[in-house]
Every structure is written in C-alpha cells, then in structure tokens.
Amino acid sequence: xxxxxxxxxxxxRIAAGLAERLGYAEIARQLGRPTSTISREVARNGGPxxxxxxxxxxxxxxxxxxxxxxxxxxxxxxxxxxxRDPEAVHGFVEQFAALMVRSGLPRMVARVLACLxxxxxxxxxxxxxxxxxxxxxxxxxxAIGYLEGLExxxxxxxxxxxxxxxxxxxxxxxxxxxxxxxxxxxxxETAARGAEVFGAGTPAGARLxxxxxxxxxxxxxxxxxxxxxxxxxxxxxxxxxxxxxEPLTADELAEVLDWxxxxxxxxxxxxxxxxxxxxxxxxxxxxxxxxxxxTRSDRLTAAQREAIRRLGLGRHRPPGTANR
Numbered sequence: 001x002x003x004x005x006x007x008x009x010x011x012x013r014i015a016a017g018l019a020e021r022l023g024y025a026e027i028a029r030q031l032g033r034p035t036s037t038i039s040r041e042v043a044r045n046g047g048p049x050x051x052x053x054x055x056x057x058x059x060x061x062x063x064x065x066x067x068x069x070x071x072x073x074x075x076x077x078x079x080x081x082x083x084r085d086p087e088a089v090h091g092f093v094e095q096f097a098a099l100m101v102r103s104g105l106p107r108m109v110a111r112v113l114a115c116l117x118x119x120x121x122x123x124x125x126x127x128x129x130x131x132x133x134x135x136x137x138x139x140x141x142x143a144i145g146y147l148e149g150l151e152x153x154x155x156x157x158x159x160x161x162x163x164x165x166x167x168x169x170x171x172x173x174x175x176x177x178x179x180x181x182x183x184x185x186x187x188x189e190t191a192a193r194g195a196e197v198f199g200a201g202t203p204a205g206a207r208l209x210x211x212x213x214x215x216x217x218x219x220x221x222x223x224x225x226x227x228x229x230x231x232x233x234x235x236x237x238x239x240x241x242x243x244x245x246e247p248l249t250a251d252e253l254a255e256v257l258d259w260x261x262x263x264x265x266x267x268x269x270x271x272x273x274x275x276x277x278x279x280x281x282x283x284x285x286x287x288x289x290x291x292x293x294x295t296r297s298d299r300l301t302a303a304q305r306e307a308i309r310r311l312g313l314g315r316h317r318p319p320g321t322a323n324r
Contacts, residue, residue, distance in 0.1 A: 005060070006033075006041060011053040014038060018048050044087075046095050059094040093118050108135065112143040116153065116168050123156060123167035188215040231277050233259075233267035238278050238293055247290035 006014075010031055017027035024042070028035040042048060045056035093114045100110035115132055116124060124132070129140045144166055147153045156165045191212030198205040237253055248256070254264045268291060271283040280299045286292045300308075 006037070008053070008057045011041070011056050014041065014056075015051055015053040018042070018051055044091050046098070050095065050099075052098060055094065055098045059091060089118070106143070106146065108133075108139050109143045109146045112140060113147060113152065116166065121167075123165045125163050125165050127163075129166075184215050184218045188212050188218075191215060230266055230270040231274070233263060234271040234274075234277055237264065237267040237291075238271060238281060238283065241283075241291060241293045242281070247286035247292040249289045249291070253291075 010033075013031060014027055017030065024038045025035045028038045031038070041056065042051050045051055045059060093111075096118070097107070097110040097114040100113065101107050105113070111133055112129055115129060116122060126137060126140050126144065129144075130137050133140070144153070147166075148155070153166050153168055156167055189212075191208045194208040195205045195212060198208065200206065200209055236257065240253060240257060241248060244256075250261060250264050250268060253259075253268075254261045257264065268283065271278055275282050275296070278293075280296050281293045282296045284292050284294045
C-alpha cells in the first residue's frame with residue numbers, strides 16, 4: 001500500500017471516481033489507500049458535489065506551507081483562540097473562494113473577499129491580507145481596487161497606526177440584491193424592445209418575447225421579496241421621524257439609523273409611493289431636503305379635526321377664561 005501524502009494525480013483520480021459516482025471504498029481500492037483517507041480528503045475539500053482536484057491540491061500545499069512558516073498574528077491564532085481547527089478554517093475559506101470563482105469573480109478577488117468575510121473583526125489591513133494569503137502586496141492592492149469598484153468593501157483610516165483597514169460593509173448584501181434586481185429588469189426591458197424591433201411574429205421576435213417574459217418573472221419575484229424589506233425599512237424611517245418630533249433630512253436619517261444613504265432613500269421612496277403602508281400617518285416633504293410625518297387627511301372628517309383643535313385650545317386656555 002503506498003504511503004505518504006496524496007499526489008496531484010491521486011486527486012485527479014478521486015475527482016474522476018466521484019464523477020463516475022463510485023463509492024469511497026472503491027476509489028480507495030483503486031488508489032491502494034485506506035477508505036478513511038479518501039473520505040477525509042473529499043470532506044475537507046468541498047464534499048462529493050464540490051470536490052475539485054486542482055483546488056484540493058492547492059489547498060493542501062497551502063496548509064503545508066502554513067504549518068512550516070510562522071503564523072500571521074490574525075490568522076490561525078484567531079481560530080485557536082476561539083477553539084477552532086485552523087485547518088478546517090483554512091479549508092472552508094478556500095472552498096468559499098472557489099465557489100465565488102465559479103460564480104465569476106477573479107481568483108485573487110475571491111480569496112481576499114473570503115478572508116474578510118470569515119475574519120471575526122470583518123476588517124484587515126493590506127499587510128495582514130498579504131500575510132494570510134502569502135501573495136504580493138500588488139496582488140492584494142489590485143483585488144482591493146476591484147472590490148471597492150463593486151462597493152463590497154470600504155476603507156477605514158486608523159489614525160493611530162497610520163494605516164488603512166479594509167472591511168466588509170454590513171449592508172453589502174442589501175445593495176447586491178438591488179443591483180441584481182436592476183440587472184434582471186434591464187434584461188427584460190431590452191428583450192421587450194428587441195421584440196418590437198424584429199416583430200413579435202418573427203422567429204427572432206418570438207425568442208426575444210420569451211426571453212423578456214422569463215427575465216420579467218425573475219425580476220418580479222426578486223422585487224417581491226425586496227418589496228417586503230422596503231416596506232419594513234419605510235416603517236422604520238417613519239418611526240424615526242415620529243420619535244424625532246421634528247423634520248430630518250435623508251443624511252440625518254442615515255446617521256441616526258446607521259444605514260447607507262441609498263437604503264434610506266429607497267425607504268423614503270417606498271413611503272412616498274405607497275402611503276397605505278404607513279397608515280394612519282403619511283410622509284411629508286418639509287422642504288430643504290427634510291422629511292416629517294403627518295396624519296392622513298382622509299382619516300378624520302373636517303368636523304372631527306375641528307373638535308380636536310378646540311379640545312386642544314381648551315386644555316391650554318388659562319382657568320376662568322370663557323370659550324369664545
């Protein structure tokens with residue numbers, strides 16, 4: 001029975017066996033290895049459905065280098081401090097990065113993003129990323145620039161250490177959903193225009209019509225889920241305005257709610273476009289970019305509003321003053 005570590009060829013044969021739906025015992029027999037060796041190898045590198053020989057081999061080499069080299073201060077030490085298996089942590093990060101690569105992200109960008117997502121602090125400096133990934137500063141810098149362009153991460157200046165840290169924006173997935181919804185809408189609209197250009201009765205027009213209908217359904221499905229979240233956000237904004245008791249601008253709302261400005265703007269639009277969701281109050285533009293809330297005029301009759309006004313006047317009138 002051969003000893004030593006699995007080779008790259010061994011891993012390719014494991015991947016081929018999994019593709020043929022062979023069991024671990026059969027793959028192990030063909031390689032002359034214990035079944036437990038095959039099961040651990042597959043489990044550590046994505047499982048039967050996600051196992052990739054090239055990524056598995058790279059991940060194993062990386063783990064070997066990490067064991068031989070000094071550990072980065074915020075790398076495996078962080079995992080050990082929390083009772084985690086450093087190898088399991090690293091294996092997950094590599095699998096997570098591989099998934100993002102298959103989704104279309106460049107490999108270095110995916111590895112940087114995976115590092116940031118799986119760090120307890122959610123923030124790392126460029127030097128820390130270089131230490132963790134064992135790559136050049138230029139590679140990290142390029143990946144950071146790519147992620148900033150996607151608005152996935154943000155820079156934070158550490159004045160005391162005179163360096164910048166890169167962190168995951170807490171609202172990044174919200175924005176990603178919005179961008180994806182807009183893309184589906186763009187596909188639907190473009191296909192609809194194409195159907196008009198070619199004519200719905202032509203083969204090209206029919207295909208474009210079908211395509212437009214498909215993306216419109218995807219858009220509507222995504223927008224429906226997003227609409228529920230927008231309604232909740234709109235009600236939160238209205239509650240903040242009621243609590244404030246005075247007009248607030250979108251920037252002020254973003255500050256007090258600790259939300260990105262685009263999320264506040266979307267919530268304000270939802271409250272303006274769908275006043276029924278805030279019943280019995282309604283959003284009002286107070287001028288100068290500020291917003292406030294007021295009661296809906298259709299909830300009270302003119303006589304009811306007048307009676308309430310008189311009641312308020314009576315409560316604030318000095319004792320002994322006759323009604324006029």
